[in-house]
Amino acid sequence: MSRAVLSFVDGALYCGKLVCMTSAESSAAKPKATTPRERARAQTIADIIRLGREHLALHGAAALSLRAVARDLGVVSSAVYRYVENRDELLTLLLIDAYNELGDHVDAAVEAVPEKDFAGQFRALGNAVRAWAVREPASYALLFGSPVPGYQAPGERTTVPGTRVIVRLVGIFDAAYRAGALNAEVTPAVVIPPALAADLEAIRAELNLAAPDPSLARGVLVWTSVFGAISFEVFGQYGADTFAARDELFAHQLRVLQGVVGLQG
Amino acid sequence: MSRAVLSFVDGALYCGKLVCMTSAESSAAKPKATTPRERARAQTIADIIRLGREHLALHGAAALSLRAVARDLGVVSSAVYRYVENRDELLTLLLIDAYNELGDHVDAAVEAVPEKDFAGQFRALGNAVRAWAVREPASYALLFGSPVPGYQAPGERTTVPGTRVIVRLVGIFDAAYRAGALNAEVTPAVVIPPALAADLEAIRAELNLAAPDPSLARGVLVWTSVFGAISFEVFGQYGADTFAARDELFAHQLRVLQGVVGLQG
DNA sequence: TCAAAACAAGAGCAGTGCTCTCTAAATCCA
DNA sequence: TGGATTTAGAGAGCACTGCTCTTGTTTTGA
Secondary structure: OOHHHHHHHOHHHHHOOOOOOOHHHHHHOOOOOOOHHHHHHHHHHHHHHHHHHHHHHHHOOOOOOHHHHHHHHOOOHHHHHHOOOOHHHHHHHHHHHHHHHHHHHHHHHHHOOOOOOHHHHHHHHHHHHHHHHHHOHHHHHHHHOOOOOOOOOOHHHHHHHHOHHHHHHHHHHHHHHHOOOEOOOOOOOOOOOHHHHHHHHHHHHHHOOOOOHHHHHHHHHHHHHHHHHHHHHHOOOOOOOOOOOHHHHHHHHHHHHHHHOOEOO | OOHHHHHHHOOHHHHOOOOOOOHHHHHHOOOOOOOHHHHHHHHHHHHHHHHHHHHHHHHOOOOOOHHHHHHHHOOOHHHHHHOOOOHHHHHHHHHHHHHHHHHHHHHHHHHOOOOOOHHHHHHHHHHHHHHHHHHOHHHHHHHHOOOOOOOOOOHHHHHHHHOHHHHHHHHHHHHHHHOOOEOOOOOOOOOOOHHHHHHHHHHHHHHOOOOOHHHHHHHHHHHHHHHHHHHHHHOOOOOOOOOOOHHHHHHHHHHHHHHHHOEOO
């Protein structure tokens, strides 16, 4: 699942381009005992990403400056262009890095919950996303906030890490459904128009799901709602002091949302 | 009510700047027969805002450039500093402008629905926000997306226009409750911890509401969920072609959310 | 009429992304 | 081992940004 990360952490740094490799590819293409120059190059790229993350956290994506990173790296600005094609490329590196960090946190949190406790897994997922978002607001904004103007993430590199959370979430819902733990007859029943049903059918086929349309549709709503609540908190849409009990508020929202999708427990 | 705005406006609100005033305020505070210089100044500020909106729509907030606006205005860059203190000030102007445009759209949409059709009013509000967001994605991103790094909106000028939608939304919910059209016993019942109840009580007092805690809490969730769904769509979190039936998807989400808060109809 | 206020222009500073050229160092290979 | 080749880094430079300061010019109002 974390191929993209692997690829950039070791082998692919070499060419300065990140490729999305399967683990087979990555293990094959990674002799590990590389030349000193290659290791130095990999280390430099790792440093650039680390410094980029620091700048991102401190000043946000819009203020991410290659020149500043170069200064921190102790090198002249043009030198970093040997390692990173341009600013957008650095953004892409940070994007993939953040997606995978979030995905790892979510996976760890969900896996700490008993296999049959689907509602608990759902809440663990929500809480993990929120905790990470509050801890790394700039990274969260990069992933889920306004698109950076003029920047288009390269789908072939970001899609897999970028869909880890939603794939995990529908996985929980679908596993609950297969286990009979998902109430498919949630009230009020809302009719699903044919056009929407077609979209849901495509999703079901692609992700190999079993849950029926109403559950899938509610799952999508719950997905957007979880991130909506987190975004409001992280982006400061609640005023400064409207909600002092933010933990309790979010916990409440998760409880209600788990009912919306029909998860009991 | 809108003093803060008025103060910055003086002559300037004349210029097509949208402010939240009662008609009494507006007729009282605006002599209208100003000197030619004052009218020219107001017109220039109006032009700056208009050009700023165009740049915002075309290139996004991060790329909003005072120099580019100056060029379009046919004037040297330093000249615009006579009218706008700095880039952040222009952002604030555009922020207030956008908040009020959205508020006006929402108000118009809600008021077109029969007074007793609370569920219809809720859906009209949601659809109005979404329609405006899709039409003005850059403005929507400015209001509800990632915060602009280093920019802090001046609360005394933005709070009133910035809360028009949520005030309207809870107004609908509360009116429904008072009319007996809000089911306060929504299932599943979720316990509200004391800390959250205290926050809700403060909100109830400030906005003079009658609805009980469970309804208020669910109202908050519905609020964040509506914007979460819209943000996902506008910010491209749904992939390019996961959902072809976006109108139907959002309509479905509104229907489910109206059930979440207990609005029947 | 004349001083004061407002205005526009221009130069300038410090910062940005990015390209280009040049030198020095590391690596490869015959 | 020595020469050819590749790579790293430095530096200059271009076009752009926000913003300040000075210098004339125009408009205003008493």
